Amino acid sequence: MNIHILGICGTLMGSIAILAKETGAQVSGSDEHIYPPMSDQLQAAGIEIYEGYSDTSVPEGTDLVILGNAGLGRGNPAVEHLLRHNIPFISGAEWLGTYLLRDRWVIAIAGTHGKTTTASMVAWILDYAGMEPGYLIGGVPQNFSVSSRNGSHPFFVIEADEYDTSYFDRRSKFLHYFPQTLVMNNLEFDHADIFDTLEDIKRQFHQLVRTVPEHGLIIHPNDDVNLLDVLDRGCWTETQTFLAKPLDSHHPSVNKAEQLPQSDLSITSTSDDFSRFTVTSNGYELMVHWNLRGRHNLHNALAALSAARHAGVPLATGCAALCEFSGVKRRMEIIYENQDVVVYDDFAHHPTAIESDLDGLRRSLQTDDLLIAVIEPASHTMRSGIHQRELTAATAAADHTLWLEPANIGWDMQTLVSHRSHVHSTPREIINHLDTLFKGSTRRCHIALMSNGSFQNLREDLSAHLS
The missing domain is CATH 3.90.190.20 (Mur ligase, C-terminal domain)
Incomplete structure (x- = not known):
């Protein structure tokens, strides 16, 4: 199949290009702005890139166009060319869901913060355990050389973004992924250009909850009042919780839920800079000593360990992997x-x-x-x-x-x-x-x-x- 990608130098679309190439497709792409690091990754993969958008952007013989989101709507000359000549096109998120993820065990990492870091942790833990997962991450994990790879079946780790899919599909991207394992890391108001209120975002997250099968798993912190509200609207899947910080009687989630469920995974002790911490599960304790800092990364670590454990990685192996986790570019x-x-x-x-x-x-x-x-x-x-x-x-x-x-x-x-x-x-x-x-x-x-x-x-x- 000959695939052309409009917006190929964006993080998501460039990663999709590499994945499509790995499946055996002939891939090319166009973008207004061609710049590293994505342009370097694409050129290393042998993918030809054309600069700018016009009615000649799509090469002759293209079977399918994958359409990015940024600046690619009505009025764009390349988009108008697709519509004028009835050339088949699809959004990036839909291509992933239809052509790449359909037969995979998808581990999706959603939330306002920490998606890139947590997805990178999960991919690294599975890789450390010898599972060779596929992954698509909206950044460059320091433990890997590229931001995406197809990997071996069945596991595929994906950063699941709530931003809309394309100019013709205003649903959140993550609604195309249908995960077996879903991490909802946190939820706050963001993306004011497409969401008017926090309630709008909660509705999209509840739609995501509705896509997880009964035999799957939804992982979330037990102290996030917005996620608890989302799950209260209906959940048909087993849930597991984690807690990276101690609670007191003034915590808003305690006031809302009166009594929080016991966490399946928690932190019981830390160093002052959070470079060392103890993970506890059912009375079993393991120490992690790593290069990351900040309480928020303890939160991300527990989410990642929970997701990896659902995929079959023992907790001890997950903690050992985190000791060798190098972080993500552009995260401190x-x-x-x-x-x-x-x-x-x-x-x-x-x-x-x-x-x-x-x-x-x-x-x-x-x-x-x-x-x-x-x-x-x-x-x-x-x-x-x-x-x-x-x-x-x-x-x-x-x-x-x-x-x-x-x-x-x-x-x-x-x-x-x-x-x-x-x-x-x-x-x-x-x-x-x-x-x-x-x-x-x-x-x-x-x-x-x-x-x-x-x-x-x-x-x-x-x-x-x-x-």
Whole structure:
């Protein structure tokens, strides 16, 4: 089969291209923006890429077009060409569900936060156990060289996104995957460009619950009030729970449910920076010592261990695998370091993720180290201002916070200004301010660059400046 992919350099579509190639299809693709790391992965796989969209984007002899989501709607010349000439096309998520996942044991990782990291953990645990799983992950796992592979039957680990499927299918992508094992990691409001309220997202998550077979398993934290609400609407599948933090009588989930079910997997002790922790199940305790930091990663670890255990991996093997888990690119990834300064690249773009990532980093530093958060509120939800009241508290672990104001911001970022928080309009202003903070300081400085956007090339400019 000859397949052409529109939007091939996006994380999902590029990963689909590699998977389609592994199934034996002839694959090519087009995109407006061709850039690493995805372009490098595609070229290494022998996939030809064409730049731009036009009515000649789809090569002659193409049997099926797989259509991405970003910028690929009515009015796009390539899309209009498909419709005009009745060329068969399908969304990326539907192609996965129809052509790749139908006969697989799908392990789907859903939730507002931690999908990429948790999916990477599950794939690594299964691989460590010798199962050679397939996987599709919306990032680059450090334990693997690529973001997707077909693997061996039956297991396939997929990052299950609640974002809509395509211009012609507004359902969440994860409704196409039909998992045997479903992890719902957490649930908060996000994606304000397609969801008006948290209730809209809950409805999509309940639709996902309805796709898991009776003999499958749904894994969730027992202290997430929004997920408990979703499951209260009807669940036809066995559930298992985990808990990564102690509860007290003031916890909102306790107030809602009066008494939480006992967790099937829990954390009983941790080091201050969460690099060591003890996993407990039915009185059985195992220690994990790994390179990750932050309480949120304990949460992700328990979810991953639970999913892997459902696939047949003993808990001891799962914990041993986590001790060798290297993380994911752009999740507090060190991109520059000298004796005075360390620069981290982080994907956090929601107050909850910003807070947990900064707290985790702070706990790993020396007492007198300086922590500076540099944040670009680039996502649609952040630019809309929905979370603006939460941002100051989210950055409490940082000594200083510098904000890079994006274009088309929907609120006044000057409301964030204080003696330790400043707003800038260009990367050069950020770099100049950092120079001022460095000047005369004897403290080792840690700079966390936090955004899911381009950062107006700040990552590269700052690394070059420091060099």
